Amino acid sequence: MSIATAHSEPVRSRHDPYALGRGGGGGGQGEATGRGEGGPASKRIVVGYGFWIYLLSDIVMFSAFFAAYAVLAGETAGGPTGAEIFGRGRVAIETACLLLSSYTCGLGSLAAVRRDHRATQRWLAATGLLDVLFLGIEVQEFVELVREGAGPQRSAFLSAFFALVGLHGLHVAVGLLWLATMMAQIATRGFRPEVERRLLCFNLFWHALDIIWVGVFSIVYLLGDLG
Secondary structure (H helix, E strand, O other): OHHHHHHHHHHHHHOOOOOOOOOOOOOOOOOOOOOEOOEOOOHHHHHHHHHHHHHHHHHHHHHHHHHHHHHHOOOOOOOOOHHHHOOHHHHHHHHHHHHHHHHHHHHHHHHHHOOOHHHHHHHHHHHHHHHHHHHHHHHHHHHHHHHOOOOOOOOHHHHHHHHHHHHHHHHHHHHHHHHHHHHHHHHHHOOOHHHHHHHHHHHHHHHHHHHHHHHHHHHHHHHHHHO
16 A cells, blocks of 8 residues: 555656646547547547637628628729729738738647647747738728728728728737737646647637638729729
């Protein structure tokens, strides 16, 4: 009995398997695999599935905004059209920033799988900087339009434009706050299973925003510039 106690006591206090710099912890060890012999699906799979349901509901909301914009795109009420107010260079930089941030976000996820703390934080920080640059350009565009008298109250077209693009920008801003929270959790708690699950959801959210922006770029800016 004393031998068992001597061997069992230090096991928990020896080290934290999820502490930073340790490669063997995390990864959902101890969770059910969801492959039959492990019982029900792991929490990682359940959380990922539930978050996909949220993303689908968010896409339905964006679809309604896209539909409203498509209906109101020609209702300028004698005001400026998209071809007159959209700048190709600015939108190209915005698109490059957001698509590149999707790439850096993916690299951060791969670094997290390898339990590489520094690389994960570095790529997530790069994602955040690109996010800030994207938001800065978008806010500058909105401010300039309002100063030129092309605010959302000018016409139904501009109302739909500000609503759709602003909704996407709001999601990006929320993503930036979420990213900062994830970086803080990784720095203080390491790659624990719950942190990994949140990082998975953040990646799904961020890539979904990139897909939505492709739609915004194509329907609002490219078609609007041609019109």
